[in-house]
Amino acid sequence: MMFKDELDNRLLYINSVIKEFLPESDNELYKKIIDAACYSVEAGGKRIRPMIMLETYRLCGGKDEEIVKPFMAALEYIHTYSLVHDDLPAMDNDDYRRGRLTTHKVFGEDFGILAGDALLNYAYEVMTSAVCAASPENMKNCAGAAAVIARKAGIFGMVGGQSLDVLLTDKPVNEEEMEFIFNLKTGALIEAAFMAGAILAGAGKECVSQLEKAGNLVGVAFQIKDDILDVTSTQEVLGKPVFSDEKNNKTTYVTLYGMEKAAADVENMSEKAESIVKSIGDNEFLIELINKLISREK
Ligand code: GRG
DSSP: OOHHHHHHHHHHHHHHHHHHHHHHOGGGHHHHHHHHHHHHHHHHHHHHHHHHHHHHHHTTOOOOOTTHHHHHHHHHHHHHHHHHHHTTTTOOOOOOTTTTTTHHHHOHHHHHHHHHHHHHHHHHHHHHHHHSSSSSHHHHHHHHHHHHHHHHHHHHTTTHHHHHHHHHHSSSHHEEEEEHHHIIIIHHHHHHHHHHHHEEEEEEEHHHHHHHHHHHHHHHHHHHHHHHHHHSSOOEEETTEEEEHHHHTTHHHHHHHHHHHHHHHHHHHHHHHHHHHHHOOHHHHHHHHHHHHHOOOO
16 A cells, blocks of 8 residues: 555544543533544544654554553644643744644634643543553553653653743743754654554564654654744735744754754654664564654645
8 A cells, every 4th residue: 555545544543532532521511621632633634643642652562552542542632732732822832733623713822721731631631531441451651651642741851942942032042952852842742653653563662762762863854954944935015025033032953053054954853763663673664754743844
C-alpha cells in the first residue's frame, strides 16, 4: 500500500479512538464545557503524537492495541489543550486554528481557559482509569506511560518550554535558550509519544531511552521545519509579500542560524532519528512518517 493511503487509514482509526474517549453527559448543565472541550479536539489536526505512540508500541512488539488507545487519546487531549491555551489573548491571541475559529473566539475567553483545563484534567482521568482497569501484568507499564506523559507535559516538559518562550517574548533569544524552548515546548510531547508506546509494549529502559532521543530529534526537527516554513510561506498584504518573521520580530532558528544550517540540521536530525528506530526494529511506516514530517510544505 502507498504511504499516503496508509496514512489516511491510520488517521481514520486514530480519529475514531480520539472520539471514543471524549467526555459525554446527558445533563444539559454540562453542555457548554463539554462542547467547548470537544470543539477543538474535533477540529482535527495531523494527530502525529497518537500516531507515533501506536507505531512505537508496534515497533517494540506490543500485541494488544486496546491498551494503547486511552493513552493515544489522552496525549492528543493534552496537545489540544496546549493549543487552546496558546491561542488565548494572554498568549498568542490567535483567531484561527486547524482551519476554524479558535475555541475562545467561539465560546468566549473564559470558556477558552476552561476548555483547556477540562481537556488536561480529562486526559489524566482517561489515563488513570486505564491504569486502574489494566490487568496485573499490564498495570506497571500503564502507570509508567502515564508518568512519562505527565512529566513531559508539565514543568519539566511542554509547560517549562512555553514558560521560557513567554518570558522571552520580544527579547533576543540566545542559542541555549532556543535549545531549551525547542526541546521542551515542542520536543517533550513528541518524546512522550515515542516513549509511551514503547513502555506500554514492555520495552526495557535502554530502548525507551533510545526512543526518547529519537523523539527529541523528531520534535526539534519538526519545530525547525516550522520556522523554515514561516519564512518560505509568505503572506500577501496589500499586494506585497510579508514574511512572518517581519511581522512579530521574533528570534527563530532561521534568524539565529540562517536558512542553510536550519535545513541541514533538519535533515541531519531526521536521519539520526531514523537510524535509532531502525536499530530497534522494523517499522517502515514510522520511518516514512518521520520523513514526511520534516519534508512537509505546510
Ligand atoms: C500553553 C502550556 C502551553 C503550551 C503551548 C504547543 C504549544 C505550547 C504552542 C503552539 C505553538 C507552536 C507553534 C508550537 C510548536 C509546536 C507545533 C508546531 C505545534 C502544532 O502542532 P501540530 O503541527 O498541530 O501537530 P496539529 O493541529 O496538526 O495537531
